Amino acid sequence: MKELFPAKQVIGFAFSLLLTVIALAVYFLDMPFAVGMTILLVTAFVQAGVQLKVFMHAGETEDKAAIYTNVYYGLIIALVTIFGTLLAMVWDM
Amino acid sequence: MEFFERFAVPHPSPAIYASMVAIGLVMIALVVGLTYFKKWGYLWREWLTTVDHKRIGIMYLISALIMLFRGGVDAIMMRAQLSAPENTLLDSQHYNEIFTTHGIVMIMFMAMPFIFALMNIVIPLQIGARDVAFPRLNALSFWLFFMGAMLFNISFVIGGSPDAGWTSYFPLAGNEFSTSVGTNYYMIALQISGIGSLMTGINMITTVLRMRAPGMTLMKMPMFTWSSFIANVIIVFAFPVLTVALAMGTMDRLFGTQFFTMENGGMDMLWANLFWVWGHPEVYILILPAFGIYSEVISTFSRRNLYGYKSMVASMVVISLMSFLVWAHHFFTMGQGALTNSIFSITTMAIAVPTGVKIFNWLLTMWKGKIEFTTPMLYAVLFIPLFTLGGVTGVMLAMSAADYQYHNTMFLVAHFHNVIIPGVVFAMLAGLTYYWPKLFGFMLNEKIGKWTAWLLSIGFLLAFMPMYITGLDGQARRMYTYSEATGFGPLNMVSFVGSGIMAIGFALIVYNIYYSTRYASRDISSDPWDARTLEWATHNPVPEYNFAVLPEVKSSEALWDAKKKGHVLFKGKYEEIHMPNNSGAPFLMSVIFFIWGFALIFSLWIPAIIATLGIFAFMTHRSFEQDHGHHISVKEIEETETKMRGAK
Numbered sequence: 217m218k219e220l221f222p223a224k225q226v227i228g229f230a231f232s233l234l235l236t237v238i239a240l241a242v243y244f245l246d247m248p249f250a251v252g253m254t255i256l257l258v259t260a261f262v263q264a265g266v267q268l269k270v271f272m273h274a275g276e277t278e279d280k281a282a283i284y285t286n287v288y289y290g291l292i293i294a295l296v297t298i299f300g301t302l303l304a305m306v307w308d309m
Numbered sequence: 310m311e312f313f314e315r316f317a318v319p320h321p322s323p324a325i326y327a328s329m330v331a332i333g334l335v336m337i338a339l340v341v342g343l344t345y346f347k348k349w350g351y352l353w354r355e356w357l358t359t360v361d362h363k364r365i366g367i368m369y370l371i372s373a374l375i376m377l378f379r380g381g382v383d384a385i386m387m388r389a390q391l392s393a394p395e396n397t398l399l400d401s402q403h404y405n406e407i408f409t410t411h412g413i414v415m416i417m418f419m420a421m422p423f424i425f426a427l428m429n430i431v432i433p434l435q436i437g438a439r440d441v442a443f444p445r446l447n448a449l450s451f452w453l454f455f456m457g458a459m460l461f462n463i464s465f466v467i468g469g470s471p472d473a474g475w476t477s478y479f480p481l482a483g484n485e486f487s488t489s490v491g492t493n494y495y496m497i498a499l500q501i502s503g504i505g506s507l508m509t510g511i512n513m514i515t516t517v518l519r520m521r522a523p524g525m526t527l528m529k530m531p532m533f534t535w536s537s538f539i540a541n542v543i544i545v546f547a548f549p550v551l552t553v554a555l556a557m558g559t560m561d562r563l564f565g566t567q568f569f570t571m572e573n574g575g576m577d578m579l580w581a582n583l584f585w586v587w588g589h590p591e592v593y594i595l596i597l598p599a600f601g602i603y604s605e606v607i608s609t610f611s612r613r614n615l616y617g618y619k620s621m622v623a624s625m626v627v628i629s630l631m632s633f634l635v636w637a638h639h640f641f642t643m644g645q646g647a648l649t650n651s652i653f654s655i656t657t658m659a660i661a662v663p664t665g666v667k668i669f670n671w672l673l674t675m676w677k678g679k680i681e682f683t684t685p686m687l688y689a690v691l692f693i694p695l696f697t698l699g700g701v702t703g704v705m706l707a708m709s710a711a712d713y714q715y716h717n718t719m720f721l722v723a724h725f726h727n728v729i730i731p732g733v734v735f736a737m738l739a740g741l742t743y744y745w746p747k748l749f750g751f752m753l754n755e756k757i758g759k760w761t762a763w764l765l766s767i768g769f770l771l772a773f774m775p776m777y778i779t780g781l782d783g784q785a786r787r788m789y790t791y792s793e794a795t796g797f798g799p800l801n802m803v804s805f806v807g808s809g810i811m812a813i814g815f816a817l818i819v820y821n822i823y824y825s826t827r828y829a830s831r832d833i834s835s836d837p838w839d840a841r842t843l844e845w846a847t848h849n850p851v852p853e854y855n856f857a858v859l860p861e862v863k864s865s866e867a868l869w870d871a872k873k874k875g876h877v878l879f880k881g882k883y884e885e886i887h888m889p890n891n892s893g894a895p896f897l898m899s900v901i902f903f904i905w906g907f908a909l910i911f912s913l914w915i916p917a918i919i920a921t922l923g924i925f926a927f928m929t930h931r932s933f934e935q936d937h938g939h940h941i942s943v944k945e946i947e948e949t950e951t952k953m954r955g956a957k
Contacts, residue, residue: 282518293546293633297586304637304653305582308646 228270235259235266315911319469319489320402329466358891360444362429363851365451367748369426370741372455374818376418379462381815383411385808388772392805394793404789405472406491410465412475413495416591417502418458420729423737424598425454425509428537430744432513434844434851435531437522437860437867442515444889450505450512452899457502460906464494468911471495474787476588477558479569479580484562493910496559501902503551510544513537522843524862528622531842531865532608532615536601539625540594543632547590554583563912578643585636593632595729597625599736600667603689606739607671609840610686611678614866617670624663631660641712650709657707661700668697683838684758688739691766692731699727702777717787720780723773730769738762738818746837750850751829757821764814771807775800841869846878848953854886854941857950883950886941898927 239259242252268274274283318325343349356364386407390399399407429447433440441447464470471491473482482492517538521530530538558580560566567575608615615621637645637653671693680686702724706715715721738761746752776784779797791797836845846868847856860867860878870876905920907913 289542289630290546292630296633297550300634300637301579301582301586304640304645304649305576305578308649309644 225270228266232263232266232270235263239263315490316467318466320400320406322400322403324403325466332463332466353893354891357896358448358893360440360448360889360891360895361853362433362441362444362447363748365447366426366429368451368455369422369429372458373419373423373426373737376414376422376458377815380411380414380419381812383407383414385812387411388801388805388808390789391791391801393802394791394795394798396790399789401789402472405474405787406465406470408787409471409474409477409491409495410461413461413471413499414458415729416475416595417499418454418461420595420733420737421502421506422454422458423733424537424540424595425450425506427533427602427737427740427744428509428513428541428598430748431740431844432516432534432537433520434747434847434855435534435842436517436520436525437843437856437862438516438520439855439859439886440889441512442520443512445892445895446508446512448892449895449898450508452895453505453508453902454502456899456903456906457498457500457505460501460903460910461494461498464491464498468494476581476584478584479558479561479577480571482558482562482580483570483577490910493559493562496555496562497906497910500552500555500559501906503548503555506544507548507552510541510548513541514545517541522860522862525867528619529862529865529867532604532618532621533598533601533842535622536597536604536625539629540597543590543594543597543629546633547587547594550583551587551591554580554587557583559909563909578640581640581643582636585639586633588639589636590632592725592728593628595733597628599733600625602736602740602743603671603692605840605842606685606689606743607674609743609838610681610683610689611675612681612839613674613678614841614869615670616673616676617666618865620666621670624666627663628660631656631663635660638707638709638712641709642716647709654707654709658704661704661707664700668693668700682759683742684753684755684762685739685743687759687762688735688742691762692735692739695731695735695766695769696728699724699731702727715780717785718780719776719784719786722786723776723780726769726773726776730773731766735762735765738765741818743838744844745825746833746849747844748850749826750833751825751831752833752837753821753825754829757817757824761814761817761821764810764817768807768810768812768814772804772811773807775803775807836868841866843867843878846871852949852953854888854946857883857946883943883946885943886946887938888941889938890936892936894927894931898924901927 236259239256242255268287274280274287277283343352356368359365386399387404390396390404429441432438469489469491471477471482471487471494472489473487473492473495477492477495480486482495517530517534557566557568561569561575567573569575569577569580571577604615604621634656635653637649638657641650641653671689675690682690702720706712706721706724742753742758779800780786782795782797784791784795784797833849835848837849838845842865843860843862846860856879858879858881861880862878863876864870867876867878871878901920901923905917905924908917908920
């Protein structure tokens with residue numbers, strides 16, 4: 217029975233719902249912009265990670281290394297681009 | 310009549326009317342010629358519907374050469390206009406349109422298809438595969454590029470060309486200052502061909518990761534495959550930024566959004582920022598495959614293995630990451646503070662280090678080699694000093710404080726032509742000459758080829774060295790004229806002469822193709838250059854299935870070791886080969902994309918909606934289509950192989 221029950225997926229689903237609820241709370245609760253934005257960003261990245269790992273099966277095949285290299289590479293470039301843009305266009309203007 | 314007025318060219322001139330007539334005549338000639346020689350069926354079966362990577366490569370090659378001439382004519386006209394002070398050959402609007410289209414055509418529709426041509430032709434052969442991972446997607450990539458290029462080119466005669474520079478900076482490119490549809494052409498045509506490039510990136514990465522011959526680990530891949538692989542990784546990460554920026558720009562121009570405007574919270578500088586977040590990696594997308602070609606050529610004609618294989622790979626991986634860290638050096642003078650400029654100055658200078666590593670690797674490959682000066686090798690040897698010159702001026706430009714002097718002058722123009730012409734164009738011509746026998750079964754004439762290389766180099770030096778000087782003296786780029794008092798006249802005349810010599814060089818390429826097609830010997834071996842890598846282990850021209858038996862590889866120079874160390878490449882006997890079917894869908898879908906783009910450019914909403922539905926209809930059809938490809942029987946393979954071998 218244990219092999220048949222997709223425990224990982226069910227927990228993943230519950231966790232992903234929880235993340236959605238937390239993100240939704242930003243709308244309903246009255247909080248400063250910075251706090252709300254931080255919560256949204258963190259939950260969004262964790263959510264994307266959960267989806268990739270649990271529901272899109274990253275890390276379950278031989279391609280594991282290639283997939284994670286790709287994800288991390290993309291993450292680094294996205295962060296560099298965003299913070300570089302903020303630096304050049306907003307912070308250091 | 311009011312409806313049709315929008316299609317008129319806003320600033321007509323005799324040259325534009327002449328090109329209208331020329332375009333009309335060429336199209337009539339094509340239709341008449343195809344009908345007279347009964348070639349419509351041949352064109353459809355063998356080319357328009359093909360999914361064969363070699364044929365797609367050839368089509369990329371032809372498009373690139375045609376666009377090279379389109380962009381080259383623009384260049385000659387610019388140099389002619391600037392050859393004397395207060396010249397009136399072109400008016401300012403015409404000049405603006407020409408430098409804009411020259412930039413776009415040369416980068417997006419000449420250099421990109423040229424590298425895609427060589428990637429398509431070479432990568433599957435070099436890794437011992439039968440085709441790319443997604444052959445039909447590959448055809449779609451090509452046709453999207455082609456339709457994007459054609460859409461961009463008709464702007465000249467319908468509605469007016471873009472005139473805001475190839476960078477198309479806002480607010481100049483916004484509706485307020487660019488009222489013609491020209492910039493719409495820019496946004497939509499680049500979007501369509503950009504989607505094609507992105508697909509090629511995904512396709513080639515998958516091909517390299519999944520379809521290598523048995524035994525070929527990543528570190529046994531030939532250097533061109535490595536460099537193209539890295540370039541495609543950059544494509545996949547950089548092009549989405551362009552896609553998004555173009556979509557935002559399109560919405561600003563067509564739907565009244567305010568992303569890049571100067572009021573209502575818009576930020577015009579964000580366009581420049583996003584453009585260069587894509588634009589800087591783009592130059593490495595162009596140069597890395599070029600480096601790959603040079604690595605193959607230098608190693609082959611020095612009769613030595615490539616010096617420092619691992620450092621070559623490492624330097625390219627470093628370049629791929631660092632190419633994303635330097636983009637703000639394109640707008641040092643835009644007003645950001647010293648901190649930002651210093652950071653981007655340092656990253657820019659740092660990226661010269663891995664590039665320098667590669668230069669030294671090539672020099673050390675040639676060191677004590679038995680160098681044979683064939684045409685491709687001549688290009689490679691001319692490339693090293695000329696490109697280094699461009700690299701050094703690049704480091705000069707990287708100094709943000711000094712950049713206030715160089716910015717927007719001819720110095721910059723000289724610099725980027727100095728890296729792109731010896732870097733990319735020479736590499737592509739070297740690759741063209743090197744792989745010509747692979748594609749067509751005969752070699753290009755060596756004598757004409759060497760003349761071309763020398764004329765291009767001398768013409769290049771005459772055309773661009775004077776710009777360094779006038780640039781430092783303050784000649785601004787994109788100015789259609791200058792006064793005699795500036796003293797720029799004589800040096801610009803030298804430039805014009807240089808560009809004329811380059812034009813002769815490019816004309817010689819076409820003459821060489823014509824001459825060699827008529828007179829060159831078809832009696833060549835499958836390995837005419839005595840090369841080292843796998844692509845030369847099959848016949849010339851390559852049969853549909855590439856390799857009758859898939860090779861087994863033990864080293865990065867599989868063919869050389871097969872020749873010298875007795876490695877056995879082809880084990881086992883013929884088996885049935887599974888190949889993909891041809892399909893007309895990519896071509897037809899791209900035609901619909903063309904109509905979609907044209908409708909959007911002129912704000913024809915009903916046709917645009919219908920075309921959008923058509924695109925989705927094609928995608929739906931593809932999702933439910935059953936297409937299992939076809940098999941080539943053992944008997945057929947035996948027949949082809951006997952015939953190919955007999956030709957030797």
